[in-house]
Amino acid sequence: MLEGEVLFYKGLGWIVKGYQHPGDAIVAYPRYDLFTGGKLGHHELKWLTEFMKNWDCIKRNVPLVPLAEAVKPIIRMDERVAYLLSTLSKLIKSKGEEIEISGSSILASSNPRDVDVIVYNSTFETVSLLEELLNKGVIGRASEQLVITEYLEKHSSKMSLENYFKLKRDTILHFTLARAHVNVKLVARSRGYNYCVDKVEGYVSYNGFFKILERITAPLIPARYLVKVGGEIMEMESLREVYSELKPGEYYMMGGIIEERRSGRVLVPDHGVVIPK
Known part of the structure; x- marks a missing residue:
């Protein structure tokens, strides 16, 4: 599996990290409670230690989900989210199966105002097309308010708003399409590896x-x-x-x-x- 993919295991939604994994497990971090449909709080991650194991490839303790027990979810998307993904796929001339929703969009796909999208097998042509679409106004640039919202939800504990604005100035990865705020991750790979690639x-x-x-x-x-x-x-x-x-x-x-x-x-x-x- 690849960076950003979602898998289900033990009643939780896990986010895959990286592109190299042990042969019998997947490096992934728990993020969502499938029973409540909400994000896990820091106090709910204390039991995570039972999944932490040392992987010699990266010389670190990481949570490992057993490959044989992990489930790749079938997403039943709201029709507006399906329309958004279909439109984005056509605009960047990508194949539909290379675009997936991720993050909380997996659990809350009935609310298309904020959608996390990953485009696998992305190339520099994908980047150029996004830039062209933004410059022509086909897709809208992220407003200051959208950037602030993204900061408050994901980055406020680690950096100041001023520094976040400097990092995300002229971003092409946050934009508006079909009345939704889209946060896109361009992953260059099309597949992950079940062995150590770069020790x-x-x-x-x-x-x-x-x-x-x-x-x-x-x-x-x-x-x-x-x-x-x-x-x-x-x-x-x-x-x-x-x-x-x-x-x-x-x-x-x-x-x-x-x-x-x-x-x-x-x-x-x-x-x-x-x-x-």
Whole structure:
């Protein structure tokens, strides 16, 4: 499975993380209670430790859902959400099966005002088409109020509103279509792997300045950049949508890590906070 996909297990909705998984399990985090249809609170995640296991591939404890017991849900969408996905698919000239709803939209698909969408097998052509559609006004740019709402719902505990606006200025991943606010994630892959793709040999914490020299794959996820950390040039990789549209320039990172992978040293911001200079 791939980043952002939803699976059901033990009465919960789980969000898949990343694109590499152990052979008999899936790396995924619990987010929703299927019985109440609501999001899990922090106090409800205390029992999560029973699913936490060390995966040597990434040298970290992560929640692992047994592959044999995970269920890929069949989504019965509200007709307005189905229309929105069909329209978006035609606009970006994608195949219908490559576009899925995700997040809370899975459980609340009868309310199409805020829809999380993932476009798998995205390419730079997908990015260009979205930019063209926004510039022509075919789809609407996210208003300041929509960006504030997104910030309050997902990012207010980690960064200031001012910094969030700097990160999401000129975003192409939030827009309005068919009277709905669409939050889209462009995932470059079409499938995940049930084995270790890029093994982590070790890692160290990183707090400090870094400079983005150029985008490599961003805003496609995994979003990769060429960065300078101190006097060293390395890649930075993020699976988070909020860090997939960063522009070249100076930033400060708190709570990040530098992984020693077989492929080289990689700066990873996903567990920390990136602050524009």
